[in-house]
Amino acid sequence: MSPTRLLKNKFLTAGxxxxxxxxxxxxxxxxxxxxxxxEKILFALFSPVQxxxxxxGRVIAGTWHNIKxxxxxxxxxxxxxxxxFFLRHENLLLQEKLRLSLEQSELEESLxxxxxxxxPARVIGFDTSNYYRSLTIDRGRADGLARNLPVCDKFGNLIxxxxxxxxxxxxxxxxxxxxxxxxxxxxxxxxxxxxxxGDGQGRCLVKYVMSSSPAGLEGDEILTSGFDRVFPxxxxxxxxxxxxxxxxxxxKIIVKPYFDIRELELVxxxxxxxxxxR
Amino acid sequence: xVRKGFxxxxxxxxxxxxxxxxxxxxxxxxxxxxxxxxxVILTAIVYGELDGAIMGTCAGLAxxxxxxxxxxxxxxxxxxxGFLAGWLSRKLDLRTFYxxxxxxxxxxxxxxxxxxxxxxxxxxxxxxxTQPGLYLQPALTxxxxxxxxxxxxxxxxxx
Numbered sequence: 001m002s003p004t005r006l007l008k009n010k011f012l013t014a015g016x017x018x019x020x021x022x023x024x025x026x027x028x029x030x031x032x033x034x035x036x037x038x039e040k041i042l043f044a045l046f047s048p049v050q051x052x053x054x055x056x057g058r059v060i061a062g063t064w065h066n067i068k069x070x071x072x073x074x075x076x077x078x079x080x081x082x083x084x085f086f087l088r089h090e091n092l093l094l095q096e097k098l099r100l101s102l103e104q105s106e107l108e109e110s111l112x113x114x115x116x117x118x119x120p121a122r123v124i125g126f127d128t129s130n131y132y133r134s135l136t137i138d139r140g141r142a143d144g145l146a147r148n149l150p151v152c153d154k155f156g157n158l159i160x161x162x163x164x165x166x167x168x169x170x171x172x173x174x175x176x177x178x179x180x181x182x183x184x185x186x187x188x189x190x191x192x193x194x195x196x197x198g199d200g201q202g203r204c205l206v207k208y209v210m211s212s213s214p215a216g217l218e219g220d221e222i223l224t225s226g227f228d229r230v231f232p233x234x235x236x237x238x239x240x241x242x243x244x245x246x247x248x249x250x251x252k253i254i255v256k257p258y259f260d261i262r263e264l265e266l267v268x269x270x271x272x273x274x275x276x277x278r
Numbered sequence: 279x280v281r282k283g284f285x286x287x288x289x290x291x292x293x294x295x296x297x298x299x300x301x302x303x304x305x306x307x308x309x310x311x312x313x314x315x316x317x318v319i320l321t322a323i324v325y326g327e328l329d330g331a332i333m334g335t336c337a338g339l340a341x342x343x344x345x346x347x348x349x350x351x352x353x354x355x356x357x358x359x360g361f362l363a364g365w366l367s368r369k370l371d372l373r374t375f376y377x378x379x380x381x382x383x384x385x386x387x388x389x390x391x392x393x394x395x396x397x398x399x400x401x402x403x404x405x406x407x408t409q410p411g412l413y414l415q416p417a418l419t420x421x422x423x424x425x426x427x428x429x430x431x432x433x434x435x436x437x
Contacts, residue, residue: 010327010328010331010361010365013328013331013332014327014328014331014357014358014361017331017332017334017335017357017361018354018357018358020335021335021338021350021353021354021357022350022354024349024350024353025348025349025350025351025354025396025400028348028349028350029348029400035349036349038339038349039342039343039349042339042340042342042343043343043344045343046294046340046343046344047344049291049294049295049298050294050295050297050298050344052295053295053298053299053302054298054299054302057299057302057303058302123302124298124302125297125298125301125344126301126305126308127308127344127345127346127347128297128308128312128314128341128344128345128352129345129347129352129397129409130309130345130409131301131305131306131308131309133345133346133347134345134346136344163346165343172346174346178346179401179403180346200403200409261305262304262305
């Protein structure tokens with residue numbers, strides 16, 4: 001039978017497509033979070049579309065807001081000019097204080113290091129199956145990004161780490177609220193260590209804390225511990241909102257992350273974290 | 279043939295663009311409105327079961343590539359629903375908006391069921407529990423797709 005005749009048999013074609021998908025799934029499942037070549041190609045193909053749409057949307061929304069806010073901005077501008085005057089003076093004083101504590105070369109070096117380490121990026125897409133699982137940002141290999149780099153929101157709170165697929169101008173970020181994530185954390189109050197993972201519903205759980213352990217305080221802040229050698233120590237993660245001792249051997253510790261998924265427009269990827277922390 | 283291919287590729291790009299726009303406006307909208315599912319069912323009703331199944335494969339793989347899950351899962355459910363949508367729409371009387379909406383609602387529910395069923399088989403977790411917004415997805419897909427089919431037929435009465 002010729003290929004064109006085969007294609008005309010609708011049931012056979014549909015059956016072949018279903019088998020193709022079942023083969024894809026059976027090939028993907030043992031790979032876990034690793035991505036296949038076909039997925040990488042499709043990600044590279046469609047992420048520019050996402051980027052273009054979000055960028056255009058931002059430009060249109062920005063223009064509309066600019067027109068709407070013209071009168072208010074004028075008033076604010078006068079107020080801000082006054083504030084800038086005082087802030088400039090304060091800045092000069094602070095710079096002077098910094099110069100006294102650090103040598104000029106050291107100061108320039110450390111500032112240069114910070115600028116090279118933080119890569120600002122914009123969110124261009126959310127996960128289609130669960131938006132608390134992953135998102136896509138508009139920076140990639142061309143900006144020196146690779147997998148397993150910490151990603152923070154604009155306030156410096158941890159949101160996740162970079163993951164595959166890595167394209168030249170797009171990369172996926174696995175959020176800490178995903179069930180697949182794992183972050184070594186420690187509580188500020190009683191230095192309780194644990195592994196933080198997401199529950200897929202916007203919250204996180206600190207796992208493997210024994211029920212018999214007195215550790216864990218409600219309201220306590222959670223920071224990264226750095227033991228996983230992926231996230232540098234001291235990054236703010238969230239706050240414990242509930243601790244319950246279940247029948248199992250481990251406590252159930254629920255953490256509300258500091259980042260808000262709806263506020264994630266601009267994020268910061270931290271590369272060469274070992275250098276900046278040295 | 280070439281014109282139809284061009285329309286289908288354009289449709290796929292539009293689905294990705296709309297999905298990105300919805301996510302940018304409000305992340306929860308991505309769960310409520312599945313642009314890929316709408317595209318597949320629309321293609322199947324307008325062009326037939328074969329085009330529906332092929333579009334199901336393409337759109338499903340695009341959806342899988344843009345999410346951190348098992349690659350092929352959405353592709354499988356959309357291929358099946360694309361084929362069934364085209365095949366059944368030829369056999370049933372779907373001339374009114376109401377009948378079309380009910381038909382698409384049942385199909386979309388089936389597609390969601392296949393997807394969550396395979397997801398549960400692999401991850402042992404129910405997506406319907408973690409993402410309750412998914413319950414509304416079939417209703418919205420039905421209304422939007424039925425309206426789009428009507429619009430498409432008004433613009434091009436030959437299809």
